Amino acid sequence: MSHVYILALPPLFPFLRDSLRVGFVELGLALTVFNVVSAVAQAPIGFLVDRIGARRVLAAGLGLGGLALLSIGLVGTYAGLLAGAALxxxxxxxxxxxxxxxxxxxIPKAQLGRAFSLHTFAGYLGTAIAPAVLIGLALLAGPGVALGVVGLAGLLLVGLILPMRLPAAQGEDAARARAAGGAEAAGGSVFTAAIASLTVFFTLLSLSNGAIQNFSVAAxxxxxxxxxxxANAALTAFLMLSAFGVLVGGLLADRTRRHGDVAAGAFALTALLTLFVAVADIGxxxxxxxxxxxGFLSGxxxxxRDMMVQAAxxxxxxxxxxGIVSTGFNxxxxxxxxxxxxxxxxxxxxWVFGASVGFMALTVAVALGDRIFARRRSSAGTPGA
Structure with missing residues (x-):
C-alpha cells in the first residue's frame, strides 16, 4: 500500500494538468515536496518507532497517507495538491x-532475509498495480475519485494494523534496550560510520535505479x-524481473553473512549490463x-541491502x-x-545509462566498504555484527 501511495500522483498528471490548469513543472513540484518532507521526517520517525512502538507509527502513517490522498481528491486545487503531497x-x-x-x-534471524525479500516483493507489486488502478479509476470517474478510492482503502487497512498482535520478540528487544539505559537506548550509537555509509549506499541506489525506471524510456x-x-517493453522487463530477483535475493541473504559481497557482486554485473546498453547499438x-x-540482478x-542495515x-x-538510511532514497x-x-x-x-553505471560503480565500492565496518564491529564484539 505504501508503494501505491508513492505512485498515486504521477499516473494522474495528464488528468491533473487539465483539471487544475497547471503545467508539468508545477505538478513536478508536488513530487519534490513529497520527497523533501519524507527525507526530513524519516529519521525522527525512526526514533519515534523505537520509543512508542512500530505498530502505532505504522497505523498512523497508513492513515495519514490515506487522508492525504483523500484530501487532494476532495479539495481539487493546486494548493490542496501541495498540502496533500506534504502530508x-x-x-x-x-x-x-x-x-x-x-x-x-x-522474524527469526535465519529467515530474516526471506522475510525482507517478501516485504520488498510486495512493494514491487504495489508499484506494478498503482498506475493501472489509478488510471483506470480516473478514466471511469475522474482523478479526484481515483485518489479518494485509494485514500479510503488505506484508511480501511488501518483497522487491520491496530489490532495486530505483535511478536513477543519485539517487546523483549525493546525492554532490553530500555534496561540498558545508556546511549544506545537514547539513540546516540546509531550515528555511526556504518550507518552513514549505508545512507550513501541507499542514495546511490536511488540514483542509479531511478535513472532506468524514470528516464530509460525517453532515453x-x-x-x-x-x-x-x-522502450516500454524493455522497462517492463527490467521492473518485472527485478521483483523476481528480490525473491532469489532473499534465499541468498539467509545463506550467507557476507551481504556486502552479495550486493557488490550482483550490482557489479548490473553495471556491466547497463554499460553494454549505454555503448552498444543493439536491437x-x-x-x-x-x-x-x-533488473533481475538489481533486485x-x-x-x-536490508540485512546490512539490520547488522549495523x-x-x-x-x-x-x-529511518536514517532510508533518507537516502529521498x-x-x-x-x-x-x-x-x-x-x-x-x-x-x-548518458542516462552512462551516469547510472557511474552511480552503480560507486554503490559497489560502498558495499565492499561495508565489509570493513562489519569486520570492525565483529572484532569489537558489537551486537548485531
Whole structure:
C-alpha cells in the first residue's frame, strides 16, 4: 500500500494538468515536496518507532497517507495538491522505520532475509498495480475519485494494523534496550560510520535505479532508434524481473553473512549490463534481454541491502537505523530527476545509462566498504555484527 501511495500522483498528471490548469513543472513540484518532507521526517520517525512502538507509527502513517490522498481528491486545487503531497511525504516517512522494526524483531534471524525479500516483493507489486488502478479509476470517474478510492482503502487497512498482535520478540528487544539505559537506548550509537555509509549506499541506489525506471524510456526513444512500445517493453522487463530477483535475493541473504559481497557482486554485473546498453547499438530484443537481466540482478541485492542495515543497527534501534538510511532514497529521488532531465535536455540520452553505471560503480565500492565496518564491529564484539 505504501508503494501505491508513492505512485498515486504521477499516473494522474495528464488528468491533473487539465483539471487544475497547471503545467508539468508545477505538478513536478508536488513530487519534490513529497520527497523533501519524507527525507526530513524519516529519521525522527525512526526514533519515534523505537520509543512508542512500530505498530502505532505504522497505523498512523497508513492513515495519514490515506487522508492525504483523500484530501487532494476532495479539495481539487493546486494548493490542496501541495498540502496533500506534504502530508503524504510525512506519512511515507513512517513506513520503512516501522516495517523493518517489526520484521527485525519478530522474524527469526535465519529467515530474516526471506522475510525482507517478501516485504520488498510486495512493494514491487504495489508499484506494478498503482498506475493501472489509478488510471483506470480516473478514466471511469475522474482523478479526484481515483485518489479518494485509494485514500479510503488505506484508511480501511488501518483497522487491520491496530489490532495486530505483535511478536513477543519485539517487546523483549525493546525492554532490553530500555534496561540498558545508556546511549544506545537514547539513540546516540546509531550515528555511526556504518550507518552513514549505508545512507550513501541507499542514495546511490536511488540514483542509479531511478535513472532506468524514470528516464530509460525517453532515453531509448531519443537515442536508440526504438519505438515507444519497444522502450516500454524493455522497462517492463527490467521492473518485472527485478521483483523476481528480490525473491532469489532473499534465499541468498539467509545463506550467507557476507551481504556486502552479495550486493557488490550482483550490482557489479548490473553495471556491466547497463554499460553494454549505454555503448552498444543493439536491437529491441537484445535490449529487452539486457535490461531484464540487469533488473533481475538489481533486485537480488535488495534483501542483502536490508540485512546490512539490520547488522549495523544498535540493540532496539532498528527503527532509527532504517529511518536514517532510508533518507537516502529521498535524497536520490529529489536530485536524480534534475540530473537526468538535464542530460536529456542537452541531447545526450545514452548518458542516462552512462551516469547510472557511474552511480552503480560507486554503490559497489560502498558495499565492499561495508565489509570493513562489519569486520570492525565483529572484532569489537558489537551486537548485531
Amino acid at each position: 503524504a511525504g510525512l506519512a511515507n516517512g513512517a513506513f520503512h522505520p516501522a516495517d523493518y522494526a517489526l520484521l527485525s524483531a519478530g 531509448l526513444v531519443g537515442g536508440y532508434g526504438v519505438s515507444l512500445t519497444q 529491441p530484443v537484445a535490449l529487452m534481454l539486457a535490461l531484464g537481466a540487469a 537480488v541485492i535488495a534483501p542483502s 543497527a544498535p540493540p532496539g534501534g532498528s527503527g532509527r537505523a532504517f 535524497i536520490g529521488g529529489a536530485a536524480g530527476p534534475l540530473l537526468f532531465g538535464w542530460i536529456l535536455d542537452h541531447g545526450a540520452p545514452r
